[in-house]
Amino acid sequence: MKRKRTSHGVHFLLSAKARKLSITELYTEKSDADVSKIFHEMRWPETQGRPCCPKCNETDCVVSVPKRALLYRCKACEIMFSLTSGTFLHGCKLPLRKLLVGILLLADAVKGMSASQFSRQLDVQYKTAFVLMHKIRASLLVENSRTMLDGNIQIDGAYSDTKERKPNEHKAAREKPAQDKSKEEWKPTPRCILVARQVSDERRKGAVKTVIGFAPCENGKDVDAFVAKHIADGATVTSDEHAAYAMLIAHYKLKRVNHSQRYSGPNGENINQAESYFSRFRRMQIGQNHFFGKHLLGYAAESAWRDDNRRKSNEENAMALLGLLLKPNQDCLWQGYWKRYLRKGKAVTLRKASPKARGSRLATAA
Ligand SMILES: [Zn+2]
Structure with a gap:
């Protein structure tokens, strides 16, 4: 056949x-x-x-x-x-x-x-x-700090370093009062990476430009500062139902998709490209770098660059990286x-x- x-x-x-x-x-x-x-x-x-x-x-x-x-x-x-x-x-x-x-x-x-x-x-x-x-x-x-997006934008946030180390004691032992406070389990500080991606107007092309930002948590103030720096007025922005994105309606045409009910809205609203970025970002952490530490933003920028240039030849990408490294001043x-x-x-x-x-x-x- x-x-x-x-x-x-x-x-x-x-x-x-x-x-x-x-x-x-x-x-x-x-x-x-x-x-x-x-x-x-x-x-x-x-x-x-x-x-x-x-x-x-x-x-x-x-x-x-x-x-x-x-x-x-x-x-x-x-x-x-x-x-x-x-x-x-x-x-x-x-x-x-x-x-x-x-x-x-x-x-x-x-x-x-x-x-x-x-x-x-x-x-x-x-x-x-x-x-x-x-x-x-x-x-x-x-490069990321100078990038502006326009047109159809998808925005989302995801937390990094959120997983706590598994406790040493079993549940029954943990319920006993702690004897020594200095031996308390290490708890990571969650940090949020904000991402905005410009989606191509062409079908099946996906996202073409990505910017990333940092916030201690997904909140309206940091989101406002992030979009003001990277998204041109008049753009169409799609986000999920999180309250941090509610005020975007003041400057942009805002579309929303309620992820507690569905992945894609009745008129096709979705943030699949932003989710796709985080999927790659997490795989980079799990498979390669394991711990981002204080350089989290640098790793996020690397992941964004890799995603944006996924359909370019390795020669083009290598020369682009060399060009960036050799930029003066x-x-x-x-x-x-x-x-x-x-x-x-x-x-x-x-x-x-x-x-x-x-x-x-x-x-x-x-
Ligand atoms: Zn001279």
Whole structure:
């Protein structure tokens, strides 16, 4: 019997479109110059990879420092800068090829990856892997804070770290008065992730843009601040029956679905795309990261980015991540994370050109 083909076709991740770049290709087909060119083009896209002075924005007066790879000097401003100066990768000492392989590994991990697994696959210390992954999350958070949604929006909130540890004693033993208060069971503090997703007008396309926010609990005040920052006036917002979303009717066309009665309203109102985000987010926690701790928002931003880019090739996603990491004028909060004295608000400054660097040659894209 001939098998009937579904209208959905093959799953995107099983198609050839999903795999445009591989680790094999990065190690066998790309030379050092090719890898360097990729980094230069992502760092200075306006000048097609030609190093540009961060102070005067000129390329003609920039020369490369002899015997120092990726270090440049501006003859006009007398400052030295590198490929990663002022970006999220400022001070990163990993070789470029290894860095690119790491970014590709993370772009390929559809449900995220634990820092321990990443450190083994990339052959770096756990600390290095942890910080690199958080630098990516920090760059995604910056993008998230600038994103505005319009059109058809679905909004919802979900709690993280809500499960209590199972008590040691059985029920009968627990009913006895506690002898020592210091031995009370640990209780987590629930924290709420708010999510708003812009749904495509095209059928079966799902959500196209996601923003996330944080609140101690699902409440009207935090929801109002979240939507004012991320949702354009006049948008259509769909939420569940929670009272925190009641006041959205003042600025938006509000649709609601009562989840205590049904999943989808009589006119098709639903927040399935917001629920879908939380489904992936929970799987990332259960399967990979286990504990989000104080970096919860970063993990939520990572999950949002993965969901929004689920139908892009791994090459596109890797280059997008590299582009975000190499955006200039960033606060390098993760620079020197393991060296506490570097973390205490030490601003990134550009070094003055040393007398040794005077005999530099004009720099071109590597
Ligand atoms: Zn300059």
